[in-house]
Amino acid sequence: MDLSYGPEYDTFRSEVQTFLAANASAAPRGEGLRSPKMLSWQKRLIEHGYAARTIPKAYGGYGAAPDILQSRIIAEEFARAQISQGMGGQGISMLVPTLLEVGTEAQKEQFIRPTLLGEMLWCQGYSEPGAGSDLASLRTSAVLDGDEWVVNGQKIWTSTAHLADWIFCLVRTEPNAPKHKGISFLLFRMDTPGIEIRPLVDMTGNANFNEVFFTDVRVPKDQVVGRRGDGWLVANAILGHERDSLGNPDATLARFNALAELMKIETLNGQRLIDHPVYRDRLMTLQGRMMALRYNDLRVLSARLNQADASLARMITKLEGTELRHALEGLAIDIMGEFGLAYGDNPLKRDHGSWQYQYMYFLGLIIGGGTSQIQKNIISERGLGMPKEPKLDRAG
Amino acid sequence: MEFGLSREQTLLTDSVARFLSKEAPLDRVRRFATEGDDRDIWAGLAELGVPALLVPESAGGVGLGCLDAALIAEQLGYRATPSPFLGTGVALPLAARWGGRIGDELLAAVAAGERRVGVALANAVGRRADATLSSAGGRLDGIVHFAMDAGADDYLVATDTGALYLVAADAPGLSIKAFDTIDRSRRTAELHFAGVTGSLVGDDPALVARLLDALRVMLAADTLGAAQQMLDQSVAYAKQREQFNRPIATFQAVKHMCADMAAALEPCRAMIWYAGHALDHMPDEAHLVACHTKAHVAEVGKAVAKTSTEVHGGMGFTDLVGLHYWFKRVGYNRQMLGTPEMMRLEAARAQGLAA
Numbered sequence: 001m002d003l004s005y006g007p008e009y010d011t012f013r014s015e016v017q018t019f020l021a022a023n024a025s026a027a028p029r030g031e032g033l034r035s036p037k038m039l040s041w042q043k044r045l046i047e048h049g050y051a052a053r054t055i056p057k058a059y060g061g062y063g064a065a066p067d068i069l070q071s072r073i074i075a076e077e078f079a080r081a082q083i084s085q086g087m088g089g090q091g092i093s094m095l096v097p098t099l100l101e102v103g104t105e106a107q108k109e110q111f112i113r114p115t116l117l118g119e120m121l122w123c124q125g126y127s128e129p130g131a132g133s134d135l136a137s138l139r140t141s142a143v144l145d146g147d148e149w150v151v152n153g154q155k156i157w158t159s160t161a162h163l164a165d166w167i168f169c170l171v172r173t174e175p176n177a178p179k180h181k182g183i184s185f186l187l188f189r190m191d192t193p194g195i196e197i198r199p200l201v202d203m204t205g206n207a208n209f210n211e212v213f214f215t216d217v218r219v220p221k222d223q224v225v226g227r228r229g230d231g232w233l234v235a236n237a238i239l240g241h242e243r244d245s246l247g248n249p250d251a252t253l254a255r256f257n258a259l260a261e262l263m264k265i266e267t268l269n270g271q272r273l274i275d276h277p278v279y280r281d282r283l284m285t286l287q288g289r290m291m292a293l294r295y296n297d298l299r300v301l302s303a304r305l306n307q308a309d310a311s312l313a314r315m316i317t318k319l320e321g322t323e324l325r326h327a328l329e330g331l332a333i334d335i336m337g338e339f340g341l342a343y344g345d346n347p348l349k350r351d352h353g354s355w356q357y358q359y360m361y362f363l364g365l366i367i368g369g370g371t372s373q374i375q376k377n378i379i380s381e382r383g384l385g386m387p388k389e390p391k392l393d394r395a396g
Numbered sequence: 397m398e399f400g401l402s403r404e405q406t407l408l409t410d411s412v413a414r415f416l417s418k419e420a421p422l423d424r425v426r427r428f429a430t431e432g433d434d435r436d437i438w439a440g441l442a443e444l445g446v447p448a449l450l451v452p453e454s455a456g457g458v459g460l461g462c463l464d465a466a467l468i469a470e471q472l473g474y475r476a477t478p479s480p481f482l483g484t485g486v487a488l489p490l491a492a493r494w495g496g497r498i499g500d501e502l503l504a505a506v507a508a509g510e511r512r513v514g515v516a517l518a519n520a521v522g523r524r525a526d527a528t529l530s531s532a533g534g535r536l537d538g539i540v541h542f543a544m545d546a547g548a549d550d551y552l553v554a555t556d557t558g559a560l561y562l563v564a565a566d567a568p569g570l571s572i573k574a575f576d577t578i579d580r581s582r583r584t585a586e587l588h589f590a591g592v593t594g595s596l597v598g599d600d601p602a603l604v605a606r607l608l609d610a611l612r613v614m615l616a617a618d619t620l621g622a623a624q625q626m627l628d629q630s631v632a633y634a635k636q637r638e639q640f641n642r643p644i645a646t647f648q649a650v651k652h653m654c655a656d657m658a659a660a661l662e663p664c665r666a667m668i669w670y671a672g673h674a675l676d677h678m679p680d681e682a683h684l685v686a687c688h689t690k691a692h693v694a695e696v697g698k699a700v701a702k703t704s705t706e707v708h709g710g711m712g713f714t715d716l717v718g719l720h721y722w723f724k725r726v727g728y729n730r731q732m733l734g735t736p737e738m739m740r741l742e743a744a745r746a747q748g749l750a751a
Contacts, residue, residue, distance in 0.1 A: 001463060001673045002398045069397060260749065274749055277741075283749075284740035288692035291685065295399075295666035302399035313666065316659040376655035377648065384631050384654055386645045 003298075005069050012070055016077040019048055027083045033121060033163060042086045042118045050074055051086040052116045055096065060113030068305050079250050089160065091115045091122030095168050098185075102226045102234055111166075111187070123190070125155040125169030125212060126235065133374050135170075136179045136232060140214060142171035142186060144221065149173070149186060151194075151217040157368065161197050161210035164190050174229050183231035188219040204360045205344070252325050255358070256290055259283065259332050262350060266336060279335045286328050293320055312383045319375040322366045329359035399669070401467070409467045411444055416475040422718050425476050429580035429721075432547065434478040441479060442509025450489035455503035457489065462610055463672030466617040470668065473621030473729075476581045476721045482614055483515035483545035487552050490610050496560060496597040502550070513550045514565075515611070516543035516587055520554035520604045521734055529555045529589060534596065536561060536589040542575060542732065546585030553587065553594065558601025561594035568592070579728035581721055608733055609686035613671045615729040616693035620664050622722040622729070623697045626704035627657045629719060633708050653703050660696045667692065684746040691739035694730040701726045 005013075026044065028037045045051035046062055053071065055061020064070070078085045096115055099108050114120035131138035140153025151171055161167070167190055174182035190197075194217040199207035226234040263274040263283065273279050296313050303310035332355040333340035342349035343356050366372050380386040401409075420437050428434055441447065450465055451457020465486050472481055479485075484506055492498035505511035519529050519540055529538035536553070543551055553561045563570060569592040575584045597603070631654055634645035644650045671689040674682040701723045705712035712719050734742065744750035 001400070001402070001669065003673070005397050275751075280744055280750060281737060281740050284688075284691075284743050285695070285736075287743070288688040288695075288740070291670075291688050292663035292667040292692055295670040296663035298399040299666040299669070302397060306398055306400065308400050312658060312662050316662050319655075319659050320663065373648075373652065376652040376659070379655040379658055380651035383658055384627075386631060386635065386651050386654060387643060389646050389648060389651075390642065 005073070009069055009073060013073050013077060016050070016074055017081075019050065020077060020081045020083055024081065024083060029084070033087065033089075033118065038084075038087065039118050041084065042116075045086040046116060050078070052092075052096075055100070055112065055116060059100075059108055060116045068301065072301065076250070079254075087118045089122065090124045090168075091120065091166075094124065095122055098168075098234060098237060099225065101237060107187075107225060120166060121160065121164045123158050123161040123164035123167050123210075123212075125158060125167045127157045128154060129156050133371055135235075136183065138170055138172060138183065140169070140171050141175065142173050142184065142219070144173075145218075147221045149219040149221060149223075151186070151188070151214045151219060153214050155212040155214075156200065156209070158197075158210045158212045159208055161190070161212050162199065166190060167212070168225070170231050170235055173231075177229060180232045181229055183235070184228050185225040185231035185234040186219060187223045187225060188217065192217050192219065194218070202360075202364065204357050204364075208361075208364075252290055252321070252328065253294070255325065255328055256287060258351065259328060262332060263335060266339075266350070268337065273335045276335075279331075282331055282334075286324065286331060289320075289324050290328075293317070293324060296320075312379070315375075315379050315383050318370065319372050319379070322362055323372065326359065326362040326366060329355050329362060333359055399666070401669070405464060405467055408445075408464065409471055412441070412446065412468055412471045413474070415440055415444060416471060416477055420475055420477050422476070422721065425478060425581050425721055426718070428478040432583060434480075437477060438479050438509060438512070441481075446479075446481065447485045447509050448507035449485060450493065451503050451507040452489070452493060455492070455500045455507065457503065457507045461672070462490075462613065462675035463669060465610075466613055466668050466672035469614040469617035470621035470624075473618035473623075473722075473725060474625045476622060476625070476725050478581050478583075480512045480514065480545035480548060482611055483548060483552065484511075484513045486610060486614055487515040487517075487607055488513040490607055491552060491560065491597055491603065494603055494606055496603055497595070498562070498597060502562075511550070512545065512548040513552060513562075514543050514545040514548035514585070515552045516540040517552070517554040517604060517608055517611070517733065518542045519556050520558050520601070521608065522738065523556065529553065530557075531555050531559055531561065531594075534593060536563065536592045536594050538589055540587045540589075543572075543585045543587050544582065544732065546572065546574065546583040551587060552597065552607075554604045558604045559599040560597040560604050560607075562597050563587075563589075563592055563594040567594070577728060578724040581725055582728060605683070609683055610675050612686050612690035612733055612739070613668065613675060615732055616664075616671070616689045617668045619693050619697035619726050619729040620661070620668050622725045623657070623661050623664075623700040623704075626700055626719060626722050626726075627654065627661060629717075630654055630657070630704040630707040633711075637709075650707060653707055657700045657703055661700060664693045664696050684743055687734075687739045687743040687746060690734055691736040691743070694726075694736050694739075697726040698730060 026041055028035065028041050031037045042051060049062040049064055052061035053064050054066045057063035092115060096112055099112055126135060128138050128140060142149040142151045166187060169186045170183050171186050172182050173184040194215045196213040198211045200209040200211050201207050202209060264272055266273045300310050300314045336350060339348060343353050381388055419440050445458055446468055448457040449460050453459040472479060488498060488506055492503055506513060527539040527541050529536060529540050540553060549565055551563050553563055569590040571588045573586045575586045577584050634650050635643050637644050667689050671685045674685045705719055705723060708717060708719060711717050741750055
């Protein structure tokens with residue numbers, strides 16, 4: 001057991017701190033994805049190795065060897081300084097790693113550099129109205145017509161579709177193959193004729209997602225990633241990346257601290273809420289759960305560093321992390337009583353209405369990226385070795 | 397950076413696990429429940445070095461740390477093993493290590509497995525039913541309920557004000573009454589003192605407070621092991637039990653019960669590691685982490701005990717399967733030395749969130 005990162009990492013940490021102190025004024029604060037400030041910040045981060053750190057130089061990255069602790073320190077220090085870590089999004093976090101693994105040389109050269117620089121924004125076209133947890137049943141079709149695919153169908157839960165330049169999209173290209181083997185992974189421009197985007201307003205009141213409709217959308221034949229019909233394998237590698245990044249324990253800690261502060265400020269009948277034994281007990285219960293998950297996260301991090309097995313510990317992080325966060329946001333609403341209802345433009349709302357917003361948003365995350373019930377299937381089957389349920393669609 | 401177990405720690409726990417699975421299976425626990433004799437088990441554990449684990453090398457011990465002890469506690473919970481580990485293997489050597497006056501001779505005898513020490517700190521946690529214990533001029537008067545690891549040669553006893561004494565079981569004026577609990581894999585007793593002479597181990601309440609933190613982590617580790625056993629049995633039973641022409645393990649209702657148990661329990665493992673490590677190496681955090689570990693693992697353990705019994709259906713309710721030994725073990729660990737609500741209040745105090 002050794003919880004220190006070691007002297008060489010202390011040096012690295014102070015380098016990051018020095019960079020942040022010197023460059024803080026250049027960092028965007030709330031500017032949009034297309035703003036000059038965001039684009040120049042992204043460029044500066046890549047030049048210094050604080051974004052695209054391990055992406056090869058040849059494709060526009062910084063080219064450092066993977067080092068989990070260095071990545072961790074960068075994330076910790078940027079979070080502490082409350083400075084943007086640059087552009088995220090599904091292009092950088094999901095498409096780039098996939099192209100690096102299975103893309104052709106031409107695809108890597110065409111797409112990775114502009115994506116990293118934020119000049120090429122992506123959205124992800126996976127889920128459909130009839131294909132959610134059972135994603136492989138998706139029906140959006142692509143039929144070859146000469147040198148072009150002709151795409152027809154509908155996607156849903158497409159975040160940033162209204163901003164994106166390109167989409168990476170799962171389409172059915174082999175209608176007669178078994179459902180997992182008939183899918184291809186297609187890239188195409190969002191300004192191609194035949195694409196219609198409709199914002200999807202969710203329970204928070206925001207349109208975080210969209211519906212996207214394809215009517216005879218024509219896509220050049222060579223814009224498939226991986227082999228034709230192998231799209232399911234490509235997509236599954238990406239889903240792994242997504243699952244790892246959900247339920248960030250540092251963000252949960254920041255929210256816990258904010259909630260404890262709120263409970264010291266807010267009063268009921270002149271008594272601080274933190275002094276109300278029931279509310280305080282509920283806060284402490286969540287702190288205990290949070291600590292257990294933080295240590296679990298340390299264990300997973302360490303296992304990746306030292307090639308130790310922590311597969312079950314890793315498998316439970318999405319389920320437990322999102323459920324904990326939802327409960328934490330919900331406690332803030334409960335302690336505020338009627339004030340917990342304040343939303344929208346109400347001047348009485350606390351912390352900019354973030355508690356209600358996050359309470360609903362995290363319910364979305366409990367469902368999205370593999371529902372809690374799908375997580376439990378994974379935990380019981382892959383983690384505990386329990387058998388799969390007999391599948392009716394395979395029997396028939 | 398390494399947050400995990402060393403090779404030595406894995407070897408140690410493997411050797412204890414092997415011994416317990418062979419020499420102390422459920423049938424042996426059942427025998428203890430009626431006969432109350434665990435001498436052969438403790439002798440076997442002594443051969444593996446378990447009572448010597450925390451005893452300093454200078455006194456004939458191995459000089460390992462609280463994390464190592466927590467790993468042993470987890471194994472004992474996994475097999476619901478009767479043993480005087482908490483008092484003899486943990487409380488006594490830690491009292492010595494943390495500045496209490498304990499003779500090297502006693503430490504050596506404990507390390508060799510020749511002498512057993514019970515531990516009665518309940519009065520320093522919170523007094524119930526008017527039980528008080530006071531000391532005047534080295535003479536102890538009053539009552540302590542819930543002495544753990546009864547049947548010992550000596551007892552470590554805390555007074556109401558947090559002074560720690562060592563008292564011989566045969567000291568004049570001390571009477572020891574068996575205190576029956578749900579958990580028949582442990583021996584518990586009430587100690588009645590009438591002018592008993594004890595030897596003062598330490599009069600600073602901080603020593604008792606630190607011992608309490610260590611014992612709380614050990615009780616939580618015991619629960620981790622017990623809950624893991626219940627989960628393992630649930631998965632095995634669900635795979636083998638058939639209803640509606642298929643193993644019940646194929647039903648999502650059953651699978652999700654098991655997944656819920658695993659998802660709640662697995663982070664407890666990391667929590668125990670951290671808490672065990674903190675006891676020795678992170679004095680600023682150790683108390684807060686111990687309180688939360690005691691509370692959180694108790695809550696998870698309670699849920700696992702209930703859910704795993706349900707996965708077994710009617711069989712879970714019977715004595716045939718014997719799952720209730722772990723159910724009760726988890727219950728014991730939860731009630732002793734601070735219930736979850738009390739531990740969370742203590743945790744709030746430790747960070748200035750409660751008076």
